[in-house]
Amino acid sequence: MNGPIAHLSRRYRFSASHRLHVDAISPEQNREMFGKCNNPFGHGHNYIAQVTFSGPVDVATGMVTNLADLDSFAQRELLEHFDHANLNSLEFFRDRVPSTENVCVELWRMFAEYPYAKLERVRVEETGNNSFDYFGEGAKIQHEE
Numbered sequence: 001m002n003g004p005i006a007h008l009s010r011r012y013r014f015s016a017s018h019r020l021h022v023d024a025i026s027p028e029q030n031r032e033m034f035g036k037c038n039n040p041f042g043h044g045h046n047y048i049a050q051v052t053f054s055g056p057v058d059v060a061t062g063m064v065t066n067l068a069d070l071d072s073f074a075q076r077e078l079l080e081h082f083d084h085a086n087l088n089s090l091e092f093f094r095d096r097v098p099s100t101e102n103v104c105v106e107l108w109r110m111f112a113e114y115p116y117a118k119l120e121r122v123r124v125e126e127t128g129n130n131s132f133d134y135f136g137e138g139a140k141i142q143h144e145e
């Protein structure tokens with residue numbers, strides 16, 4: 001039996017490197033657009049991803065979803081692929097700049113498949129100064145292209 005709807009959020013940390021670069025424009029244009037982030041050797045971040053889900057609070061368990069289930073899912077779908085990876089080498093970023101906006105979009109695609117609650121928001125902190133939110137808008141268009 002289900003009770004009221006609640007939201008839960010969980011944070012996952014991964015370290016990854018990337019280079020912001022677009023093949024279609026010149027080296028000078030890349031440097032102008034991305035500055036130090038276009039360094040050919042890349043650079044790294046300790047990312048923090050926060051995923052937020054909603055769902056009915058199960059009357060028997062008191063939970064929207066068991067965090068242990070979410071952790072197993074995140075380990076398999078996110079951390080095994082992203083932690084200590086070069087983002088530019090991952091399939092999703094073969095034709096996309098590995099900006100944090102695009103990291104959010106890719107994490108949305110992953111976590112939207114979690115079967116036990118409804119994904120509401122993906123937040124990714126790239127540095128201590130910036131964070132990016134994605135709420136799934138335009139997701140179908142992006143993935144059907």
Ligand SMILES: Nc1nc2c(c(=O)[nH]1)N=C([C@H](O)[C@H](O)COP(=O)(O)OP(=O)(O)OP(=O)(O)O)CN2
Nearest residue numbers: 018020037043045098099100101126127128129130
């Ligand atoms: N719209 C976006 N702009 C930038 C992104 C991004 O993902 N989306 N990413 C970067 C770089 O990856 C960069 O490494 C962050 O650079 P910067 O903003 O200079 O870093 P901070 O000042 O926040 O932190 P430091 O660790 O002190 O450099 C750039 N722009």
Ligand SMILES: [Zn+2]
Nearest residue numbers: 018037043045
């Ligand atoms: Zn960066």
